[in-house]
Amino acid sequence: xxxxxxxxxxxxxxxxxxxxxxxxxxxxxxxxxxxxxxxxxxxxxxxxxxxxxxxxxxxxxxxxxxxxxxxxxxxxxxxxxxxxxxxxxxxxxxxxxxxxxxxxxxxxxxxxxxxxxxxxxxxxxxxxxxxxxxxxxxxxxxxxxxxxxxxxxxxxxxxxxxxxxxxxxxxxxxxxxxxxxxxxxxxxxxxxxxxxxxxxxxxxxxxxxxxxxxxxxxxxxxxxxxxxxxxxxxxxxxxxxxxxxxxxxxxxxxxxxxxxxxxxxxxxxxxxxxxxxxxxxxxxxxxxxx
Amino acid sequence: xxxxxxxxxxxxxxxxxxxxxxxxxxxxxxxxxxxxxxxxxxxxxxxxxxxxxxxxxxxxxxxxxxxxxxxxxxxxxxxxxxxxxxxxxxxxxxxxxxxxxxxxxxxxxxxxxxxxxxxxxxxxxxxxxxxxxxxxxxxxxxxxxxxxxxxxxxxxxxxxxxxxxxxxxxxxxxxxxxxxxxxxxxxxxxxxxxxxxxxxxxxxxxxxxxxxxxxxxxxxxxxxxxxxxxxxxxxxxxxxxxxxxxxxxxxxxxxxxxxxxxxxxxxxxxxxxxxxxxxxxxxxxxxxxxxxxxxxxxxxxxxxxxxxxxxxxxxxxxxxxxxxxxxxxxxxxxxxxxxxxxxxxxxxxxxxxxxxxxxxxxxxxxxxxxxxxxxxxxxxxxxxxxxxxxxxxxxx
Numbered sequence: 001x002x003x004x005x006x007x008x009x010x011x012x013x014x015x016x017x018x019x020x021x022x023x024x025x026x027x028x029x030x031x032x033x034x035x036x037x038x039x040x041x042x043x044x045x046x047x048x049x050x051x052x053x054x055x056x057x058x059x060x061x062x063x064x065x066x067x068x069x070x071x072x073x074x075x076x077x078x079x080x081x082x083x084x085x086x087x088x089x090x091x092x093x094x095x096x097x098x099x100x101x102x103x104x105x106x107x108x109x110x111x112x113x114x115x116x117x118x119x120x121x122x123x124x125x126x127x128x129x130x131x132x133x134x135x136x137x138x139x140x141x142x143x144x145x146x147x148x149x150x151x152x153x154x155x156x157x158x159x160x161x162x163x164x165x166x167x168x169x170x171x172x173x174x175x176x177x178x179x180x181x182x183x184x185x186x187x188x189x190x191x192x193x194x195x196x197x198x199x200x201x202x203x204x205x206x207x208x209x210x211x212x213x214x215x216x217x218x219x220x221x222x223x224x225x226x227x228x229x230x231x232x233x234x235x236x237x238x239x240x241x242x243x244x245x246x247x248x249x250x251x252x253x254x255x256x257x258x259x260x261x262x263x264x265x266x267x268x269x270x271x272x273x274x275x276x277x278x279x280x281x282x283x284x285x286x287x288x289x290x
Numbered sequence: 291x292x293x294x295x296x297x298x299x300x301x302x303x304x305x306x307x308x309x310x311x312x313x314x315x316x317x318x319x320x321x322x323x324x325x326x327x328x329x330x331x332x333x334x335x336x337x338x339x340x341x342x343x344x345x346x347x348x349x350x351x352x353x354x355x356x357x358x359x360x361x362x363x364x365x366x367x368x369x370x371x372x373x374x375x376x377x378x379x380x381x382x383x384x385x386x387x388x389x390x391x392x393x394x395x396x397x398x399x400x401x402x403x404x405x406x407x408x409x410x411x412x413x414x415x416x417x418x419x420x421x422x423x424x425x426x427x428x429x430x431x432x433x434x435x436x437x438x439x440x441x442x443x444x445x446x447x448x449x450x451x452x453x454x455x456x457x458x459x460x461x462x463x464x465x466x467x468x469x470x471x472x473x474x475x476x477x478x479x480x481x482x483x484x485x486x487x488x489x490x491x492x493x494x495x496x497x498x499x500x501x502x503x504x505x506x507x508x509x510x511x512x513x514x515x516x517x518x519x520x521x522x523x524x525x526x527x528x529x530x531x532x533x534x535x536x537x538x539x540x541x542x543x544x545x546x547x548x549x550x551x552x553x554x555x556x557x558x559x560x561x562x563x564x565x566x567x568x569x570x571x572x573x574x575x576x577x578x579x580x581x582x583x584x585x586x587x588x589x590x591x592x593x594x595x596x597x598x599x600x601x602x603x604x605x606x607x608x609x610x611x612x613x614x615x616x617x618x619x620x621x622x623x624x625x626x627x628x629x630x631x632x633x634x635x636x637x638x639x640x641x642x643x644x645x646x647x648x649x650x651x652x653x654x655x656x657x658x659x660x661x662x663x664x665x666x667x668x669x670x671x672x673x674x675x676x677x678x679x680x681x682x683x684x685x686x
Binding site for chain 2: 032033034035037044045048049050051053055056057058059060061062063065066068069070071072073074075076077078079080081085102103105106109110
């Protein structure tokens with residue numbers, strides 16, 4: 001069978017990683033008239049080992065922290081040339097929430113016509129599972145180790161990057177989960193129908209860093225949403241966020257127990273309670289009691 | 291027609307004459323007037339370009355790469371800390387072989403923070419794979435920016451260029467500058483057309499791929515070849531510019547060197563002071579010559595070796611310092627002159643952080659240079675620095 005995905009198979013991404021699935025579905029909607037800017041990270045490293053490439057559209061990688069700035073330059077040049085194409089940035093959570101935050105903030109503030117997609121596997125996975133600003137409370141990573149003195153692992157809550165983008169009054173901001181394909185596709189299509197800076201936050205399983213079963217990649221992120229931990233919502237031009245999927249609110253342990261990075265928490269219910277309280281507070285702020 | 295222009299204005303006029311398509315920027319003293327002028331040119335319709343005010347110099351050079359790779363002619367300007375912040379991305383711009391041209395207001399690096407002139411900022415980037423030009427005057431600043439586009443965009447080169455103008459001494463000082471006619475510049479530069487592969491949806495390609503040990507070195511070697519070819523292209527472009535505009539440039543400029551025993555080597559604005567000093571001394575019968583380096587990358591080894599052959603003493607005026615070694619220009623001249631044992635090469639660290647370089651400075655340089663004719667002198671000489679005060683403080 002002919003494979004005509006714009007993101008070609010044969011790349012080196014891990015089995016069970018959600019990122020390539022996210023990318024190929026976004027490109028399928030965006031089409032050939034697309035330019036991709038990729039921040040340094042797994043997606044970049046594992047898909048472009050010279051002289052091979054998985055990208056059937058123009059693609060560029062410059063560095064870790066500047067995808068949004070590179071895209072700004074491309075968009076400016078295109079304006080001058082009178083060309084129109086979709087410009088998409090793909091960055092991991094490290095390249096977006098931390099080291100690339102300034103460039104992203106600038107790109108959105110200046111109003112560049114770019115779609116930025118953060119595929120969020122909640123740590124620096126390319127360098128080997130180090131905590132990022134998007135690592136959730138209670139997760140083990142190699143730089144938020146669990147031990148006698150620190151039984152929790154990562155002690156800080158996850159940085160709400162998508163909400164920060166709403167505060168920037170980005171033209172469109174949404175959280176997406178590839179396990180909810182209809183919601184995912186509708187939001188990606190909507191993102192391409194709006195001009196201006198747009199931001200999608202896609203949760204992305206990392207079996208290597210999450211210490212999870214590679215065959216359960218999509219099931220696990222489905223649980224992230226069904227427990228309420230990764231809510232699906234959207235916002236236009238800084239308006240209040242609208243929930244686009246009502247979760248089943250399954251017990252969060254259902255999600256935590258699928259991943260070795262939370263194993264230590266299961267023996268310490270007091271910390272799980274803290275996650276539950278934060279979860280309740282988030283949903284209460286958005287009009288839902290759980 | 292000659293107009294009174296500050297160095298920054300000369301650079302801005304050069305970008306306007308080159309009809310840049312995109313100007314990504316972040317303000318920094320002493321080069322801020324360049325983006326201010328471009329902003330004005332764009333606002334009043336004199337220049338049809340996209341002006342992007344970015345969130346940092348790091349983002350500015352990143353946007354420059356994006357725009358250049360999309361097939362736009364790109365210019366920008368920065369200095370000092372801004373250039374240092376770009377450091378990482380400078381290597382990527384040259385590695386991706388993009389002909390971006392950048393004006394630099396040569397300024398000292400922190401700490402202590404200092405906004406005045408020296409060459410430390412660009413010297414720290416000499417390995418970044420960019421061509422480096424240093425202007426003696428505002429006219430040279432304008433001309434070198436124009437020529438840098440032609441050289442960088444040449445298919446045999448395809449490397450970015452930086453053109454240094456000394457902070458304040460040039461960037462903020464008015465000098466008469468001949469602004470060339472637009473049609474003459476159009477004829478010289480030709481209409482911009484990217485002579486490299488671009489981000490093109492009709493012809494997709496992958497840029498900035500992952501290069502394993504199996505391939506990486508070949509990319510670096512290709513850069514080496516481009517720099518070597520640039521030597522020839524620079525000569526060609528300098529010659530063509532001279533014929534068209536009547537102002538002649540060469541990688542190094544030799545004056546009074548023929549009969550000289552002692553040769554001063556300078557870069558940038560202090561050359562003028564050195565020239566007048568040497569003229570004065572020659573009237574006293576002292577055989578001193580002057581070499582101005584205009585092109586520092588690629589380093590004009592052949593020209594310097596030829597010019598210095600048989601000279602007794604070379605006094606390298608370094609407006610920069612590499613702690614643990616000495617001046618950068620000194621190091622390069624020393625390596626270039628390897629084997630020429632009859633020539634003494636002495637380093638003079640002067641004018642750091644905007645300390646004025648005057649006749650007095652050169653008197654001290656000459657004194658040591660003359661002393662070396664008779665015997666051994668220090669290889670690295672700090673001129674006009676209060677050594678006593680530093681030593682006293684260090685003893686505490």
